[in-house]
Amino acid sequence: xxxxxxxxxxxxxxxxxxxxxxxxxxxxxxxxxxxxxxxxxxxxxxxxxxxxxxxxxxxxxxxxxxxxxxxxxxxxxxxxxxxxxxxxxxxxxxxxxxxxxxxxxxxxxxxxxxxxxxxxxxxxxxxxxxxxxxxxxxxxxxxxxxxxxxxxxxxxxxxxxxxxxxxxxxxxxxxxxxxxxxxxxxxxxxxxxxxxxxxxxxxxxxxxxxxxxxxxxxxxxxxxxxxxxxxxxxxxxxxxxxxxxxxxxxxxxxxxxxxxxxxxxxxxxxxxxxxxxxxxxxxxxxxxxxxxxxxxxxxxxxxxxxxxxxxxxxxxxxxxxxxxxxxxxxxxxx
Amino acid sequence: xxxxxxxxxxxxxxxxxxxxxxxxxxxxxxxxxxxxxxxxxxxxxxxxxxxxxxxxxxxxxxxxxxxxxxxxxxxxxxxxxxxxxxxxxxxxxxxxxxxxxxxxxxxxxxxxxxxxxxxxxxxxxxxxxxxxxxxxxxxxxxxxxxxxxxxxxxxxxxxxxxxxxxxxxxxxxxxxxxxxxxxxxxxxxxxxxxxxxxxxxxxxxxxxxxxxxxxxxxxxxxxxxxxxxxxxxxxxxxxxxxxxxxxxxxxxxxxxxxxxxxxxxxxxxxxxxxxxxxxxxxxxxxxxxxxxxxxxxxxxxxxxxxxxxxxxxxxxxxxxxxxxxxxxxxxxxx
Numbered sequence: 001x002x003x004x005x006x007x008x009x010x011x012x013x014x015x016x017x018x019x020x021x022x023x024x025x026x027x028x029x030x031x032x033x034x035x036x037x038x039x040x041x042x043x044x045x046x047x048x049x050x051x052x053x054x055x056x057x058x059x060x061x062x063x064x065x066x067x068x069x070x071x072x073x074x075x076x077x078x079x080x081x082x083x084x085x086x087x088x089x090x091x092x093x094x095x096x097x098x099x100x101x102x103x104x105x106x107x108x109x110x111x112x113x114x115x116x117x118x119x120x121x122x123x124x125x126x127x128x129x130x131x132x133x134x135x136x137x138x139x140x141x142x143x144x145x146x147x148x149x150x151x152x153x154x155x156x157x158x159x160x161x162x163x164x165x166x167x168x169x170x171x172x173x174x175x176x177x178x179x180x181x182x183x184x185x186x187x188x189x190x191x192x193x194x195x196x197x198x199x200x201x202x203x204x205x206x207x208x209x210x211x212x213x214x215x216x217x218x219x220x221x222x223x224x225x226x227x228x229x230x231x232x233x234x235x236x237x238x239x240x241x242x243x244x245x246x247x248x249x250x251x252x253x254x255x256x257x258x259x260x261x262x263x264x265x266x267x268x269x270x271x272x273x274x275x276x277x278x279x280x281x282x283x284x285x286x287x288x289x290x291x292x293x294x295x296x297x298x299x300x301x302x303x304x305x306x307x308x309x310x311x312x313x314x315x316x317x318x319x320x321x322x323x324x325x326x327x328x329x330x331x332x333x334x
Numbered sequence: 335x336x337x338x339x340x341x342x343x344x345x346x347x348x349x350x351x352x353x354x355x356x357x358x359x360x361x362x363x364x365x366x367x368x369x370x371x372x373x374x375x376x377x378x379x380x381x382x383x384x385x386x387x388x389x390x391x392x393x394x395x396x397x398x399x400x401x402x403x404x405x406x407x408x409x410x411x412x413x414x415x416x417x418x419x420x421x422x423x424x425x426x427x428x429x430x431x432x433x434x435x436x437x438x439x440x441x442x443x444x445x446x447x448x449x450x451x452x453x454x455x456x457x458x459x460x461x462x463x464x465x466x467x468x469x470x471x472x473x474x475x476x477x478x479x480x481x482x483x484x485x486x487x488x489x490x491x492x493x494x495x496x497x498x499x500x501x502x503x504x505x506x507x508x509x510x511x512x513x514x515x516x517x518x519x520x521x522x523x524x525x526x527x528x529x530x531x532x533x534x535x536x537x538x539x540x541x542x543x544x545x546x547x548x549x550x551x552x553x554x555x556x557x558x559x560x561x562x563x564x565x566x567x568x569x570x571x572x573x574x575x576x577x578x579x580x581x582x583x584x585x586x587x588x589x590x591x592x593x594x595x596x597x598x599x600x601x602x603x604x605x606x607x608x609x610x611x612x613x614x615x616x617x618x619x620x621x622x623x624x625x626x627x628x629x630x631x632x633x634x635x636x637x638x639x640x641x642x643x644x645x646x647x648x649x650x651x652x653x654x655x656x657x658x659x660x661x662x663x664x665x666x667x668x
Contacts, residue, residue, distance in 0.1 A: 121491075122457075134477055
């Protein structure tokens, strides 16, 4: 069991061969110098846009487009860049809210330039993405992204509301991550379909694929907080824990633990932040209940659900890549 | 001279008679309960949207529409509400950046709910405005507002860059306030024209009207920082000054003062924040050079320029109201 997992961990990020060239174009767009009257924006925005992200959202958009027969032009590349920009804008604000000092293995924008400027650069990336989005002159596409933006913010606020609260249910958590993370995954897949003349059924299937995949992704992201090595993840281990953030592994203990273990966790969790000893005690509970593996199991179910959503599509290279991406999410270690 | 000014001060906010009912509708829209999955958003957003603002931006949009013959429907009301929401979203983030504790005579959102939640509620208002904007299905209108949003953020960043700097030129300052404030004034006027079947010349004239008016407004807003009574303005007097922010009255001294006065001001301004004694010394320089009156004179020129932009329009009630608004801006004391 252990060796299998160790093997799986070694799996690298999927090759995404069908859209490798397009992803390089996205990278180029993201690294273009931003033409603005305020030089400081250009500097900070370039810094954050060029952080080594996994670019999963653009990959999803490009692969979804290919899956639905997208052939000519650059709309998919432009929209993939917009999808990533919206994500990066959210990350900048997210780091302010969490007071994070590391992002993608480097100092976060707020720790380098302060909260004030980071708020503004996030706003700038939002409004610039919006401008580019309008230039595409496609109302359905605009609606998909605008809806996702609202959902993302709602998810962030739900998370903010939950911080330091101990009575978080499985449903609360799932609703929160669906808004915070899955909505943009889903919108990227949907937009890929929309610009490719996909049938409503196909678009709907890809929308569902993105939603399930996003849920699986966020569950794994939160689970990795308990186990990842600091160097690999690019942010400190146990950060969520240290901030009193209840994620799926702890919810498992709160719902299935013994009376005394539940009481211990609740006692610790009633403070906003947990000290080192409390963290150690919680980690041993997580170990005892194999809570991380349990959470990974739920993520696995969502990844399977995602893959199932694609059943209507015949076999193809882009389909293989999307399925591979769903598998990768379960074994990634960064 | 003094009595004339005292008289002028007593002028109240223009009646805006031609759009009084529409403004009441805007107020109603702004006070509608926000339907969101995250209750906290609804609470904070309602608080900020219902702050007693002057609602100048919606008034400009509504009057511009009326001036261009807008007759039936509610588009102008919906878009006026969007214009104000964008402004309020910018205010929320602005207060975080400036670390302001008062806004419109009440505690600011950040001082009541903290920076994190305030960043998110600003983001939510932006994305919600965007969604409503897309629902209007008018690309030109979307472009006008999206462009203004980018300009506003650029202006805020320019202001951020200038804070604590002493070598601010008249041109730097004008460029900054044109972006920060005038761009949205202008977009509101432009949108009012666009939805009313105005000719390109008319739309262009109103766009210029809004731009000049916005510049006049911001110059006066900054000048009021030196003179207003705390109760009336709803924020502490000398706040800009205390934050080391160089506005037009000080630029006048930096450009026209005696060598020793310039040196004194520069010495004080080289720190980021000024203490009480420094503020007192600076205020006496402002008095000596009648720098506030000088700035008001510049604002007056821009207000005249704004009024001149409307010369192509025949006399009408909405035109009178717009001219009255330009006059009011020069004499307002809050």
